[in-house]
Amino acid sequence: MSSTKALREGSTGKRTAILSAARELFLANGFDRTSVDAVAARAEVSKRTVYDYFGDKHTLLRAVIDTVGQSLIATIRRTIDDNLTDPSDLEDALVAFSMRIATDMFDSAEYTALRRLVRSEPDNLPRGYNTIADVPEEALAERFTAFAAAGLLDIQDARLAADHFVALTFGVALTRLGSANATEDTRVRPFIVEGVRTFLRAYGTR
Amino acid sequence: MSSTKALREGSTGKRTAILSAARELFLANGFDRTSVDAVAARAEVSKRTVYDYFGDKHTLLRAVIDTVGQSLIATIRRTIDDNLTDPSDLEDALVAFSMRIATDMFDSAEYTALRRLVRSEPDNLPRGYNTIADVPEEALAERFTAFAAAGLLDIQDARLAADHFVALTFGVALTRLGSANATEDTRVRPFIVEGVRTFLRAYGTR
DNA sequence: ACTACACTACACCGTGCAGTGTAGTGCTGG
DNA sequence: CCAGCACTACACTGCACGGTGTAGTGTAGT
Numbered sequence: 001m002s003s004t005k006a007l008r009e010g011s012t013g014k015r016t017a018i019l020s021a022a023r024e025l026f027l028a029n030g031f032d033r034t035s036v037d038a039v040a041a042r043a044e045v046s047k048r049t050v051y052d053y054f055g056d057k058h059t060l061l062r063a064v065i066d067t068v069g070q071s072l073i074a075t076i077r078r079t080i081d082d083n084l085t086d087p088s089d090l091e092d093a094l095v096a097f098s099m100r101i102a103t104d105m106f107d108s109a110e111y112t113a114l115r116r117l118v119r120s121e122p123d124n125l126p127r128g129y130n131t132i133a134d135v136p137e138e139a140l141a142e143r144f145t146a147f148a149a150a151g152l153l154d155i156q157d158a159r160l161a162a163d164h165f166v167a168l169t170f171g172v173a174l175t176r177l178g179s180a181n182a183t184e185d186t187r188v189r190p191f192i193v194e195g196v197r198t199f200l201r202a203y204g205t206r
Numbered sequence: 207m208s209s210t211k212a213l214r215e216g217s218t219g220k221r222t223a224i225l226s227a228a229r230e231l232f233l234a235n236g237f238d239r240t241s242v243d244a245v246a247a248r249a250e251v252s253k254r255t256v257y258d259y260f261g262d263k264h265t266l267l268r269a270v271i272d273t274v275g276q277s278l279i280a281t282i283r284r285t286i287d288d289n290l291t292d293p294s295d296l297e298d299a300l301v302a303f304s305m306r307i308a309t310d311m312f313d314s315a316e317y318t319a320l321r322r323l324v325r326s327e328p329d330n331l332p333r334g335y336n337t338i339a340d341v342p343e344e345a346l347a348e349r350f351t352a353f354a355a356a357g358l359l360d361i362q363d364a365r366l367a368a369d370h371f372v373a374l375t376f377g378v379a380l381t382r383l384g385s386a387n388a389t390e391d392t393r394v395r396p397f398i399v400e401g402v403r404t405f406l407r408a409y410g411t412r
Numbered sequence: 413a414c415t416a417c418a419c420t421a422c423a424c425c426g427t428g429c430a431g432t433g434t435a436g437t438g439c440t441g442g
Numbered sequence: 443c444c445a446g447c448a449c450t451a452c453a454c455t456g457c458a459c460g461g462t463g464t465a466g467t468g469t470a471g472t
Contacts, residue, residue, distance in 0.1 A: 012418080030326070032238045035459060046420045051461070115381075120236070120326070157400075163382065164404050167373040175321075175339075175377075176369065194363075198370050202407040218448080241429060252450045257431070 017043040023064050027113040069132040076136045094196045098169045137162040169195035223249040233319040275338035282342045304375045304398045343368040375401035
């Protein structure tokens, strides 16, 4: 008698189909408003199969957060490496970086959607899952420390500076545009540009 | 035959009892997770009475948002007047202002809860209701304009500066502390102080 | 041909919840 | 005393949803 009812380990693509269907629906509509039937329909899979792969709705949620979180972190790390290594012009680099995060991130601001999701379902998640939401800031903080060492920024607390950067760029863009499809370059860019400028006025070396 | 089933106009305190019960529950747990039965119980009122006063759950939500929004705006306006008129020390004044907003606001960060609520229930609200969430920034922007005229701040776009200020203080505090009961002065204050300092480094006159 | 397995279709249970209908109670003014 | 009103208690409908059980189908390996 196995303890956990033996979930199917799924060699097939069904698992990923379910996962990405769940991801789209959870991120778009939230956990409560997404029915398992809807996920199954979107994945073109029987509801029973969903329950065979993942034991229940909460486990499915955790799986979604895990995968989205991982891919999100990877994207951010890569984008940091691409745009924030040895920049010739710091302002341009920071703007380019932020824009790529804002758009390159699959469709709309998936990062913030994930964040909202994690924050809004504390009851459905084990402690510590919200750590995922902090990783990007920490990665940024690392890079800021390097900039400070190179004399490009004047920073005492790198983590705080990262928080300020995120707040000034994504934070403002998000609250003002309300997670409208960020693919619209034109509306997002001004907020990013101004956020970066303000950041540099506060943290730049004269 | 009246068109709208004739809601009760309620001279009594029942109406406000229902409203504040609904406010607490909606803001704490969200719309979906709050049952009308729970609201009725909390208001110590029969469920039927809730439906007699407000026609359905959505109308109740709109009423809550209206009243909370109004009182929130009033509080902010008053706090601005109290703390941001003719300040002797700008940094101290901004910190005091922010702390009062963060705590004085009834219990936890009700402003952000309202914001979350408005943003997360777009389907349950008529267009234009999210305007409420912008009023505080606009009030702040007015005052910033005055400061700029008085030579206390170096600002081009006052509304943008207000957005930046809110993001640097409440935004950061909120994402980092996750709407924990803000009454805990000690945890909030550092974020507010640092946010204000960063803001002044970017927008202050040297 | 037989087994094993992944999967579907479908019926089904329990529950929580929005919303309604109604009988009854107590209070207030004429 | 009566009428009207605000309100409660409660039963009830309809529905959506999470989760389960199961019979049956297609397919691959032996």
